[in-house]
Amino acid sequence: MARKPDLRRFPGFLAVTLLCLFLLYAPLVIVAIYSFNDSPSITLWGGVSLRWYEDVFWGLEADKFKRAAINSLTIAAAAATTATVIATMAATAMLRAGQFRGRSFSFGLISLPLMVPEIVTAVATLIFFSAIGFQTGILSILIAHIVFCIPFAYLPIAARMEGIEDVYEQAAQDLYATKWQAFRLILLPLMTPGIVSGFLLAFIISLDDFIITNFVKGAGVETLPTAIFGAVKQGIKPNIMAISTLLLMVSITFVTLSYFAGRMGQNRKSNPTGET
Amino acid sequence: MAGLGPTGGRAARTYAGRGPLLILPAWVIIGIFLVLPILIMATYSFLTKEFRGGVIWEPTLAAYDQFFFDRGLFGDEQPKIEWTYILIFWRSIWQAGLATLLCLLIGFPTAWFIATRPAHSRTVWLFLITVPYWVNLLIRTISMKFLIRDNGPMNQWLLNAGLIDEPIHIINTNLAVQLGLFYSYLPFMVLPIYAAVERYNFALSEAAADLYASRWVTLTQVIIPVVKPGIIAGCILVFVPSLGAFLAPDLLGGAKNFMIGSLIEEQFKGAAGNWPFGAAAAMILLSMVLIVLIVYARNQDRESA
Amino acid sequence: MAEDQGDIAVDIDHVTKRYGDFTALADVSLAIRSNEFFTLLGPSGCGKTTLLRCIAGFEDITLGAIRLYGDNIVDLPPNKRPVNTVFQQYALFPHMDVTRNVMFGLLRLGQSEAAARKRAGEVLDLVQLTQFADRLPAQLSGGQQQRVALARALAPNPKVLLLDEPLSALDLKLRQAVRLELQQIQQETGITFIFVTHDQEEALTMSDRIAVISDGRLQQIGTARDIYEEPDNKFVADFIGETNLIDVTVAGIDNGQATCTLPGGNHFTCPAAQGAHSGRGHLSVRPERVSLSDPAQGLLTGTVSRLIYLGTDMHVDITLTDGEVVTARVQNSAGTRIPAMGETIGLNFEAGAARLLID
Amino acid sequence: MAEDQGDIAVDIDHVTKRYGDFTALADVSLAIRSNEFFTLLGPSGCGKTTLLRCIAGFEDITLGAIRLYGDNIVDLPPNKRPVNTVFQQYALFPHMDVTRNVMFGLLRLGQSEAAARKRAGEVLDLVQLTQFADRLPAQLSGGQQQRVALARALAPNPKVLLLDEPLSALDLKLRQAVRLELQQIQQETGITFIFVTHDQEEALTMSDRIAVISDGRLQQIGTARDIYEEPDNKFVADFIGETNLIDVTVAGIDNGQATCTLPGGNHFTCPAAQGAHSGRGHLSVRPERVSLSDPAQGLLTGTVSRLIYLGTDMHVDITLTDGEVVTARVQNSAGTRIPAMGETIGLNFEAGAARLLID
């Protein structure tokens, strides 16, 4: 029998996808391999060892990296949480409050952090902080991160909210729920997958940021990227390879977890319109 | 990309009334901590430079003058058009454009391929594409540098395998910068295209085949025009950050040729220490980006009308 | 309104609703009686949903008043109106099981968990869904979902139940079954039903009274029989079922009876709709009330130009001498003589079948 | 197939289509004649679209053959089959205007831009869309879009045109208008139409022949009249229009005539479907072929338990003594006596009205 004439298949697209994955992973995989190199030289292979992982956890700079990691995680958690709350509120206004004056303008404002080149944001924020005499430190990093996390949190949340018809909230109100009850009991649970992915995106963007952080951070305050940058600009060292491999593994765990969480959410959310 | 344009059609009105107030926190935060700084930056671009960094509060167009007019090495010649910065901008645009094209050439088939997997495996593919992105940009860039250097693993393996006699020289070339930009921003291309393709109505492909179109005719005449909004969104999301990028040119391109990002950075961190000029360059870059975006938004409005 | 206020459940009083420049409802006045099964009928986009949403409180009205048992409710938010809605797409909460969906309104009204659960059980019994109580909406068929939506809206015992095309998603056979159920529930509970549809047959079979709407304007209110047999205007006659609209010249109208000249020159007297006038006009005659006869005995004569088989019936198209086409619907049973194509034939209207319309 | 091959446009030869374990089409054989208006009719999910997609080439078949004018086409890709489709959701190219949409197939066949434009103009004329030639699909109403889809599929002059529920999105009045147009176009162009619908009335009014499908199996093929009046089995009788299925005991079948005992004990002789057998069985009688009489003269007797007004007709439900309900459809015209609720009444079947079915 004839093969199914699958109009979705294009010859070569699989190959490009594999090439794409290869390009994405090759550097990281090689770094991961070399992180187990026993030799301090990055060019010579000296056998397998875990010494650089030891170095990461118990070495001289372990403390600095630990502090940087704690800072990074604290800032990312706080910035992502705040940005997610702000983005959820904003999405509710943008998508659930009808037409209002300044709606298009608001959309521009929310996407602005995404559109302004990072270096511009970094410099402008630094000048601003020094102009108003704002003491840079953890707080200044946090504020800057909240700003650029907002659009990243907003996009998936808004996309999700857009996909939920407003009839559910209307049905709730029709059944005597106040606006707040309609939000809390209906909209919020239905939006959970969007909120989770918005939060994750913001969290990871914050965790990843170097340029802006480097400009607005206070003295002695390091985040993981700035600490790594300080150590790594002069050339990649085996302990940095170990750190990056650890980061990769943490990310994979994190994303895998959220993937399964998302799947569970999907199962529960079922099919909002009841269509099949 | 979902949510990238103001949502079309009728806005849901569940929280009309005082609902719009919910936008206020976003306004306040972005207004104070991004719009105000950018306004200050705009102001600085019209002030006088202080020797060794900083500004003097005397209005002047010197920064813009410096940007657009060449008065010779000693600043006393007849003004000519200054090509230095235009060249830097042009190079940035060109590099960013090329990176965008590279991302598109690889990103479109990838996005298409993923979007046409069965629903349950799509997530896994997307996840595969995005995981490297969760690893620090810096590490990614440096890993790339490590991989492609003349004595790096890639060349060593190719040499050992006898595939090449001479190391392939990539590091410190434009190609390396391309690779770096591509590597930094690929997901920004894949995700919006994926979103568009995922909503693409495959009945259109069937209709085209039914009307005697081959696969490639279908691709160019039907599919690409229909998913164009996703392609454009992806291009913008790769192009804009690439324009301002400085890690890739610095680490992979050998910092030999300024791109806009490094030019601006140099004004604030480097020897030159010319803040008004850095601010002016930033404002010019920002205006360019905004113009592109406005044109794009206009177009979208027209298309959805 | 001229009617007895005590009897009126919902009083739509000169309601106008505009969206920007666009007028979705133009000065609509309607009084819906308590315990009535009232239907809003009209083509797509005529404003049916808009009117329902105004009653439920999801839209503000531009002008006019809406009274519920005498109280103006236009300023009440939806959650303060003792009115429940069965939404067109059901709008079941996808993250709650059937029982939780039904309990939702009861809990918001302050009932205890136990009381709400008990009441939900009763209502689910009524719609015969007891065995599905623990399922999520996605695990139900379309028809079952529709019944959950109904149960959810019925549970709080609203004074008025609004139903927005609740049957449109169902296929023919299922639709017929659900219709019967709805009518029974309405009779059992005594709740006033306001039902929206664009399906004429649905409206005719289910309703105590029907309001026909077109372009945001009320066209006619009446029982199914009134509207079908005594349409006021061309729109109603044409929209409800099929009709022949025959060009006539009206000599005069006397005491509700019009004297007209038919194509071919025969004279004819028939009832006129209120507001009809002399001059050129249209006579509406339903195809099933056109009878066939010998050419000589016909009020009109023509030749058979098309025969369509409809199962229960035949449609016979007769082209008159002036080119107008009149359709007769002939029941497809043993005794009926089916004419042949091209045959010349006479047409008569049964008594009271023809009616002069407002143009 | 026993029929004359030269006359056969599409020959579906023992086609089976499985999706994994699920059998969407089970051993379907059909021969569609050249120039025929052929309809596939069946409930949702029965496999109609699947069959159409197999013909168009979007699905491969698991077993069997599909022949187009004698050539097996199962190995041809869709763009090589001289068959065009009007898709259920139109599938108009949203970025092309109406003319471009219609020209698409012509250009692919290698016609020059000018020739394609000319032909597009002609076809748009045919579907009366000339004035909309420059619009984008989004700027058209549903009915207009449907006609563009039709024009686009007609333009390359395919040998066979496949139409997948092309009317389902239209409202009643619009649907009726488009139906007429389709029939006219089919007659003018002489193209073989294969039409899919789940709407019985649509199938009956439009088709030369109808294939009734259920659960991927062919139930019956025949003209509208065959299928309506001589259904082979319970499914067909029940699915096409309304019918009364009356439990009977069959004493024997002789020469296609069955002798049965009715509820209440009367004996009755009627035609039997091929394959019907003695023992318990079902008699199918259409409501409009049930006539009412005095209780004494009735083949069956019962009391009137419900009256439903349908505009053209009345439905009268009569509950028999054994509790079975039989429905009679009485035309709502002057001469007819409408019984009252609760009245005891006799029922008779018109000659040839009853038929013993395969269970």
Place this chain on the structure above:
Amino acid sequence: EGKLSIYHWFEYIPQELLDKFAAEYDVEVTLDTYDSNEALLAALKAGKLGQYDVAVPGDYMVEILGNEGMLDTFTDDEMPNKGNILPQWADVSFDPGRKSSIPYQWGSTSFSVNRDVYSGNIQTTDIIFNPPEELKGKINVLDTAGETLTFASLHLGIPQCSTDREQLKALNDLVQNAKANWASFGSDVAKDVLVSGDAAAGMIWNGFGMKAREEGANIEYAYPDQGYIVWMDNVVLLKDAPNRDNALKFMNFLLEPENAAAVTNYARYTAGVAGVEPFLDEALKTAPELNPPAGGNPQFVQACPEEVQKVYDTIWTNLKK
């Protein structure tokens, strides 16, 4: 008790030493790094003054910071170990009387060449500005305008901060033309490119070059005949230092010979403190990087006046366009 906030060159102080100080004085030490004197100045200008206690500018930058009013002064009483400073560094032109600074390390800036790639004469600045065929396209130069342009001036034999138009034009042309032969600009990567082989020759600081050699690169550090740069990095007490007391303790701590030697052992430069010899690594005594031949032409980088600096900035930007 309390904190100490240091702003420092990258890879220039051993973590062990910071830990030692922290333990000895019970101070929490934080360290941020920069990669050029100019970056330090810019950061302080942009609002970081007042956040750090000490920084480590090079000679000419001490003068600039002083002129900008960014330095605090201390008295001799506040710096008990001040006497340990070697006499030649005790009174310097960029900080007469050492009122704000103490010596940290000094060294030279020149270049190293990979001897596997090029075996010819390297004692000439031609290696960078007019390279032999083998080295073309394999050269890294420092990404700091000050040192690189000064080095170019040495090559041309023109004075620093020259105001002569012809000389400045020649300087401009020189670097413009030389750039075609350069692979990259980079300061912090200067060692890495030599070790990894990305560059076969590269401008580098002497100690950094020694580290590169010790990491396995077959390179030789050059003392070109045209001259080379010398510098002295100094620990300065910053104005508005949040922890002035700890800053002074730290500076005093660095004047202990043992501690100064620890820095030298780590960074491979030379200390400005007397009595470090017993603590030094053997390798340092003979390392060619630390033992320049007599009679060379070492030069300090000068801070140029504004008008001249503007031209240098233009030349630098032109170079990188």
